[in-house]
Amino acid sequence: MRPDFYARPVVDVARDLIGCTISHGETGGVIVETEAYHQSEPACHAYAGFTARTSTLFGPPGRAYVYRSYGIHALLNAVSEAEGVGAAVLIRALEPVDGVEIMRARRGLDCVDDLCSGPGKLTQALGVQLHHNAGDLAAGPVRVGPPPREWRGARAITATRIGITRAAELPWRFCASGSRSVSRPWPSGLRSALKV
Numbered sequence: 001m002r003p004d005f006y007a008r009p010v011v012d013v014a015r016d017l018i019g020c021t022i023s024h025g026e027t028g029g030v031i032v033e034t035e036a037y038h039q040s041e042p043a044c045h046a047y048a049g050f051t052a053r054t055s056t057l058f059g060p061p062g063r064a065y066v067y068r069s070y071g072i073h074a075l076l077n078a079v080s081e082a083e084g085v086g087a088a089v090l091i092r093a094l095e096p097v098d099g100v101e102i103m104r105a106r107r108g109l110d111c112v113d114d115l116c117s118g119p120g121k122l123t124q125a126l127g128v129q130l131h132h133n134a135g136d137l138a139a140g141p142v143r144v145g146p147p148p149r150e151w152r153g154a155r156a157i158t159a160t161r162i163g164i165t166r167a168a169e170l171p172w173r174f175c176a177s178g179s180r181s182v183s184r185p186w187p188s189g190l191r192s193a194l195k196v
Contacts, residue, residue, distance in 0.1 A: 001137065001144050006061035010036040010080040010087040015174045017078065017089055019147035019154035024126040024140075027099035029116055030151055031091055031144075032176035033183060035161045037077070039086035042166040046086020056134045057086040064142055066123075066133040073120030076128050078137055078144065092173075094122045095181045118183040159187035 001020065006013055014036035021030055039046035039057075045067070046057045056065045057079060065077040065088045077088035094116035096103055103115050103125035116122035123129075128142055137144045147154065155177040160169055162185065175182045175190050182190055 001062065001146065003060060003062035003138070006078060006080045006137075007082055008080065010038050010089060011172055013078065013080040014089040014172065015156050015158075017091070017144070018156040018174050018176050019151035021097070021145040021148065022076075022091065022094060022126070022143065023098065023145070024128055024132075024142045025099070025102075027096075027102050027126050029094035029096045029098070029122075029126075029181075030148070030176075031093075032095050032179040032181050033091075033093035034174050035090040035092055036080075036172040036174075037088055037090060038081075041170060043161065043164045043168070043170075044086060044088075046088075050086075054086060057088055058084055059134065062137050064132055064135045064137055066128060066130055066135075068130060069120060074123045074128055074130050074132075075119045076123050076126075076132075076142065090119055091122065092119050093117050093175075093179075093181050093183045094125075095176075095179055096125065113180045115181075117181050121183075157187055157189040159189070 014034040037044035045054050063079040069075045076091045079088045081087040096115045116125050156174040159173045161173045
């Protein structure tokens with residue numbers, strides 16, 4: 001995906017990333033869940049302003065913003081909007097496609113639906129680490145690509161973001177309808193689509 005794909009309102013980018021691919025080395029999958037974050041709201045790291053930690057968020061669109069969450073997981077985001085604006089899309093879940101056995105070994109489990117059903121799970125499965133911060137999402141090594149034919153026009157269910165306490169009411173979470181790889185709790189529209 002070219003930088004101009006990301007140089008748009010972060011909510012639009014988050015919605016349009018549903019169905020796109022992401023790969024690292026021999027592993028990869030289809031993005032089935034995202035969340036948008038913008039400097040104007042307090043759940044975004046950029047809300048505090050430009051710091052050493054947030055500098056990537058204010059950089060060129062189409063870069064990876066990778067940070068450590070709760071001292072455990074590296075989380076992967078796609079920097080969006082114009083350079084100088086702090087905004088990014090958190091990649092929350094993937095449907096595994098390539099290198100599934102490698103992902104299983106990294107995660108230590110067999111269930112494919114649960115391999116990448118959360119932002120920390122997917123980075124562990126893909127082998128994404130903090131040193132991938134500020135990498136070019138077109139050139140790699142972590143790459144985002146267009147949707148495969150069967151995912152073009154994928155329907156996204158809109159919901160409020162999860163796992164946060166501030167600005168949790170914003171409907172900036174997007175989930176692929178029909179995917180069991182979305183992280184829990186599933187939004188009601190997804191539960192209905194899956195007849196759960």
